[in-house]
Amino acid sequence: MDRKIDKKTFLSLKNKSMFKVLAVVVVGVIGTYLITAPKGQSLKIEFKRLVVSEVKEGKFQEFLPVRGTISPKRVIYLDAIEGGRVEQIFLEEGVMLKAGDKIISSKLDVDAETQQIKLGS
Numbered sequence: 001m002d003r004k005i006d007k008k009t010f011l012s013l014k015n016k017s018m019f020k021v022l023a024v025v026v027v028g029v030i031g032t033y034l035i036t037a038p039k040g041q042s043l044k045i046e047f048k049r050l051v052v053s054e055v056k057e058g059k060f061q062e063f064l065p066v067r068g069t070i071s072p073k074r075v076i077y078l079d080a081i082e083g084g085r086v087e088q089i090f091l092e093e094g095v096m097l098k099a100g101d102k103i104i105s106s107k108l109d110v111d112a113e114t115q116q117i118k119l120g121s
Contacts, residue, residue, distance in 0.1 A: 087104075087105045088105040089104050090103060090104060090105070
């Protein structure tokens with residue numbers, strides 16, 4: 001007198017009800033997170049630290065302490081064809097120049113002018 005044994009399946013009646021409860025809990029947790037999660041970036045400040053005042057037109061002044069390195073857009077190196085001694089500086093560092101502006105007077109310039117005078121006479 002053998003009796004028939006029911007084959008157990010993965011989704012038996014007991015497992016089906018557990019999956020339903022688990023699915024409801026997961027959906028509930030995800031729904032709660034989506035409703036209460038912050039939208040984008042936010043900053044919470046105490047109300048007593050806020051300053052509310054009338055809007056006025058004027059100069060906008062804001063100070064931001066920043067550390068950094070400033071580098072020039074373009075660097076030009078000047079090399080002398082011949083050595084000499086600088087006698088006088090006409091322009092300071094950082095001044096914008098135009099073509100033909102004289103920057104310095106050197107012993108070389110004086111020698112060149114002297115030679116031109118000698119050749120001319």
